[in-house]
Amino acid sequence: MNERQRFAQLLRVCSKNLLLDQGLQVHTTILKMGYVFDMMINNDLIDMYGKCGRCEIARKVFDKMHQRNVVSWTSLMCGYLNLNDAKSSLLLLCKMGRSVVKPNEFTFSTNFKACGFVGVVENGMQIHGWCCKTGFEWFPVVGNSMIDMYSKCGNVDAAAQVFDKMPERSLISWNAMIAGYAVRHTGNKSLVLFKEMWTQGLVPDEFTYTSTLKACAGIGELSAGRQLHGFMISKGFRLSQQTIVSGSLIDLYAKCGCLFEAQKVFDLVERKSVISWTTLVVGYAQDGNLSKAMESYTALRKSNIPVDGFVLSSVMAVFADFALLQQGKQMHAYMKKVPFGLDISVSNSVMDMYLKCGLTEDARKLFNEMPKRNVISWTVLITGYGKHGLGKEAVNIFEHMLSENLDPDEVTYLAVLSSCSHSGLVDECKKYFSRLRNDPTIKPNVEHYACMVDLLGRSGRLKEARDLIENMPVKANSGIWQTLLSACKVHGDFEMGREVGEILLKKDDVSVVNYVMMSSIYANAGFWNESERVRKSVKAKGLKKVGGQSWVEIDKTIHFFYNGDERHPLTPRIHEKLKEVEKRLKEEVCYAYEVRFSLHDVEEESREESLRVHSEKLAIGLVLVHDEGSEKDERRPIRVFKNLRVCGDCHEFIKGLSKISKKVFLVRDANRFHKFENGECSCGDYW
């Protein structure tokens, strides 16, 4: 082996083991020995610098070369891709097209990956055409990376076409296609492919399992997932050694609500990664188990695994959902100290937390300070303002976003439409709805139509709202009928209410809300027997109300209450306080229990009793008891949170309370924020 070859070999060792310092030393020596224009050595230098993440040096080497071959070009592209700089790779490919050196299958494959990374399907299609012209179309690497590119760009059909036409399909091709279908709701196709490849005698590997499990999670296929779990065990597949496969299995169980099994799989994995932990934390949080979610996060922090932006965003989302402002602030402070603390997704999650805790100004400030924003940043802000009843502001932000030439996606449209409908901005709502319908990139879904139904329903145009539902190009769900039903109730349209109600009850939805609303509509119109019939069918079907829960955060501790909850040690004082408030309300603001909101088949007095112990009242009672005697922070708004919608009676109660106590109450319920101040609520009377 001559000296030149020895240098090349040294560089390859440095490249493989990411030894940048040694690589730099070898580079210096090479220059001293005069190998300045040696193509092989320069190519290896480019590769080494690219792998070590120093593309700027690789580029310098590349630029100084007198002669370059396809490896020189491709190595530099790989370097850029290694830094997630897909754009530079693609620009280099353009430049290459004008040079004398021709791309080969590796060049194409690398750039397909680049297209998939940034999701530019147009560029991918151009390169696809280029492959066809130059005869690289049928190379296995090219086909595999095209499947991946089309899938990542969201065009699974194009990916499937490539797959179907491939002359030779390797395990990698199958895996890429299964992964392509595993996103969104096409997971059943992944399962079909899995079976097909198995019958063709191909042996699945860890990649196959991961994607197929992901497919199951996407479509909620618990039983297929379980079968796959059993299948892997029967094949002697060691899950304890498979961090990634186990990760998708944990996610599957968690998404299906089987946290016990998720935890069991998690426990047996020997080398847990930050992703394994994140999956578990998110799983518990989405299952509503705050303490387990936090326990898992704390355990992660105690392990020596470094956290990343993903896990912080996830945990911040937990704080947002449970409105844990103090913990959220604390973590925000921590985020400022870590390198990824300024990632867009991290900042977005913080913004959302502030908004969900009612601190719109802090969220706005953060938004203004963000060096980079994406569609989600804008959408978070629009949603937040909308939920606070600040529809005009939401519209302004949407317009601002458009003026910056950013394309709204379906969630952004939903945010702006619901903001408009909540605030009764009729013209704006219609305008944006028609903009949505004319937007070729987005298909309006049932949620978008529900906003329009809500808008029409609020203004009493029930007939129009119903026509819209019956003639829209998407399938109606219970939610949209429920929106109309609630409008019928508000406007006292008994005839339509009854019809809509019967449609809903026929859908056999398990949601008790529909029954309650129907029963109430019948009762209001004096049809007591009908009201009774509906109420009885709830019992007959064994349906149970989703438990209402309210909570408050006091000194970083969160206190949960359900209706009639007596677990809190201060319960007697809370009851006492509430009775005292109630007495004053009756005297000073003519408050009467709105028993029509209550549907219990009981005497008036005990109906009052059941309203008195509603979870939101108990939570407020605790704050009042806690604040007794302390003079500090009189103007600080009292924040209360409820998982369902705040009940009509409690709404009146808090209104009155805000008047006699001169305090501000900020109540976040499942729908929006209610700011109670001096006897008024920001939502008007349409709660």
Place this chain on the structure above:
DNA sequence: CTAGGGTTAG
């Protein structure tokens, strides 16, 4: 020089 995998924010 090269192809495939698990987590996140609305």
